[in-house]
Amino acid sequence: MRVLIVALVVLAVLAALGLWQRDRIEGVLRAQKAEWEHGRAVAAMGAERLEAAMVPMPDGVRLATDVYLPEGAEGPLPAILMRLPYGKTRFGEVRKWMRTFVPEGYAVVVQDMRGRYDSEGVWAPYPDEAGDGAATLDWIAGQDWSDGRVGTIGCSALGETQLMLATGRHPAHRAMIPMGAGGAIGTLDGAYGFFGFFEGGILNLASGFGWFVAAGGKTPDRMGKPPVDYAQGLATLPVREAVARFRDDPTDYTAMLDQFDDPAYWAQSGFIEEEDRFATPFLIVDNWYDGARESLQLARHMRDTGAEGTALILPGLHCDMGWIFDTGAVGDMAVDPAQGQDFDALFVGFMDHHLKGAPAPDLPPVRYYLMGEDRWMDAAQWPPAGARTQTLFLDGETLAEAPGAAGARRFTSDPADPVPTIGGTICCTGDPDQRAGPLDQRPIEGRADLLVLTGPELAAPLRIVGPMRAHLTVSANVPDADLVVRLTDVAPDGTSLMIQEGALRLRYRDGFDAPKLMVPGQTYAVTVDMRDIAYTVPAGHRLRLHVAGSSFPRLARNMQSGGNPYAEATPHPAEITVHTGPEARSRLELSILPDG
Numbered sequence: 001m002r003v004l005i006v007a008l009v010v011l012a013v014l015a016a017l018g019l020w021q022r023d024r025i026e027g028v029l030r031a032q033k034a035e036w037e038h039g040r041a042v043a044a045m046g047a048e049r050l051e052a053a054m055v056p057m058p059d060g061v062r063l064a065t066d067v068y069l070p071e072g073a074e075g076p077l078p079a080i081l082m083r084l085p086y087g088k089t090r091f092g093e094v095r096k097w098m099r100t101f102v103p104e105g106y107a108v109v110v111q112d113m114r115g116r117y118d119s120e121g122v123w124a125p126y127p128d129e130a131g132d133g134a135a136t137l138d139w140i141a142g143q144d145w146s147d148g149r150v151g152t153i154g155c156s157a158l159g160e161t162q163l164m165l166a167t168g169r170h171p172a173h174r175a176m177i178p179m180g181a182g183g184a185i186g187t188l189d190g191a192y193g194f195f196g197f198f199e200g201g202i203l204n205l206a207s208g209f210g211w212f213v214a215a216g217g218k219t220p221d222r223m224g225k226p227p228v229d230y231a232q233g234l235a236t237l238p239v240r241e242a243v244a245r246f247r248d249d250p251t252d253y254t255a256m257l258d259q260f261d262d263p264a265y266w267a268q269s270g271f272i273e274e275e276d277r278f279a280t281p282f283l284i285v286d287n288w289y290d291g292a293r294e295s296l297q298l299a300r301h302m303r304d305t306g307a308e309g310t311a312l313i314l315p316g317l318h319c320d321m322g323w324i325f326d327t328g329a330v331g332d333m334a335v336d337p338a339q340g341q342d343f344d345a346l347f348v349g350f351m352d353h354h355l356k357g358a359p360a361p362d363l364p365p366v367r368y369y370l371m372g373e374d375r376w377m378d379a380a381q382w383p384p385a386g387a388r389t390q391t392l393f394l395d396g397e398t399l400a401e402a403p404g405a406a407g408a409r410r411f412t413s414d415p416a417d418p419v420p421t422i423g424g425t426i427c428c429t430g431d432p433d434q435r436a437g438p439l440d441q442r443p444i445e446g447r448a449d450l451l452v453l454t455g456p457e458l459a460a461p462l463r464i465v466g467p468m469r470a471h472l473t474v475s476a477n478v479p480d481a482d483l484v485v486r487l488t489d490v491a492p493d494g495t496s497l498m499i500q501e502g503a504l505r506l507r508y509r510d511g512f513d514a515p516k517l518m519v520p521g522q523t524y525a526v527t528v529d530m531r532d533i534a535y536t537v538p539a540g541h542r543l544r545l546h547v548a549g550s551s552f553p554r555l556a557r558n559m560q561s562g563g564n565p566y567a568e569a570t571p572h573p574a575e576i577t578v579h580t581g582p583e584a585r586s587r588l589e590l591s592i593l594p595d596g
Helices: 002-044 092-104 129-141 157-166 205-215 230-235 253-258 263-267 292-304 343-356
Strands: 047-049 053-056 062-070 077-084 107-112 146-155 173-179 282-287 309-314 366-370 375-379 388-395 398-400 407-413 450-454 462-476 482-490 496-505 524-537 542-548 574-580 587-592
Touching: 002 047, 002 092, 053 129, 062 092, 062 129, 077 092, 077 129, 077 157, 077 343, 092 107, 092 146, 092 343, 107 129, 129 146, 129 157, 146 157, 146 343, 157 173, 173 343, 205 230, 205 253, 282 292, 282 343, 292 309, 292 524, 366 462, 366 524, 388 542, 388 574, 398 542, 407 450, 407 542, 462 482, 462 496, 462 542, 482 524
Parallel strands: 077 107, 077 146, 146 173, 173 282, 282 309, 309 366, 398 450
Antiparallel strands: 047 062, 053 062, 062 107, 366 375, 388 398, 388 587, 407 574, 450 542, 462 524, 462 574, 462 587, 482 496, 482 542, 496 524
């Protein structure tokens, strides 16, 4: 028997080594293929690739950096810098911006972030990015081919780290175009977003798990993506073990969950805070069904602290740079293809102005796409001047202009049977049928754990432009629970199209820096931020409000015991009561922009 056990152990070890070796070989082959495709693309665009450089950082860590020059270029050139965690020769966005800027007479510099791919060191989001970016600007400014003027561009992590770099107000950093970069926001405006990892104090499970399980390695030898069963991973309890189920190397996933309530951890992380100051001219680009709210907050803060720039808000999803107009729809909502613009030309014009002294593009502080009317709107501020607050009160199963008689509606939120996510800002589930954006919500509207309140038919169009908030008076029979609040546009045929939604973990009702459990049965006044939007509801349609305790798998489930929600595995059903009437004053507040 002992011999058999030893043999089985040896076979298991050999099998594991075989899988490891197979994965290693497959990784090498993927890297070789990516390098070959990248080299072919560089040759096709007429760029000269200089010898790869290892740029030293102040602590001695060296970052792998590629430089591309226009063929035959003479004299010092302005540069476009991209710093990324996805592999400088592997990531398609790098080639897109090379094709855009190299023919316009720019040097393009691409760098693997610390701890990623060909660079040295250990990666984390994002304590080193401001300093590493500044050292890279120093290096660029000292090169013979450089005229000392640098612009930055890129989406998601490539955009977030531009904002962190800009807090240093480096003199060489002449312009930036961060896209889909709402994840840069930290404690600014009380957001506590951190990498886009949290919303309302709740883990954005689908995107957080999806990112870290695929790309969470902290050292260059752990850049490969393991085989992942996304459905199993998203269903894992406790939630903090989801990534470790598929990766045997350390990531920052669990640290970020465990440290959400620790201000010292976030203070050294590099995410944007109220104290940060800016000077770099900016064009910050985002989408309504991504991080538009956070990008608008960041743009306001940058302007308030000394930078000039524009927030450009498109109607699409994460990192959509205008392609949504080619498809003619976002989610289940049509957009007018004729409203598409040459955004690449706009980006080149913006860089030409700040790096070459060309005329400035005609840009306002805020340019946004008004959904439902399919047109672009300009504003000097956000919300636009002239916007007013309209209040609708929860009253039984309706939304009314005045509070009705005192009442209450109850539902049971069971983490073992959560309300399914339909659309919104969901990302990275591995399920091609899990679509994002404004989708028809009727499939969930018959659930007993979802309150549905529908307003009267609109006599005239209602233009919602700005933030939306739900102020609710609630009680529960557990010490902690979540609220998910959603506004929909109900058409005469019954379609219930999501406009926007938001969420709050109730222990954070007094602020994310002041967690406090509830006393079961006691009532609390809470506010749920529902993201910003620009959306016109047509005459003849109705507004509908959803109130629930979950949206899975977009948001992690709360086990509702009052303990660490990410370390628990036993679900506890919660009875949640929403109180209405003249004293409770549960209500929805909309920012309305009158016509004209």
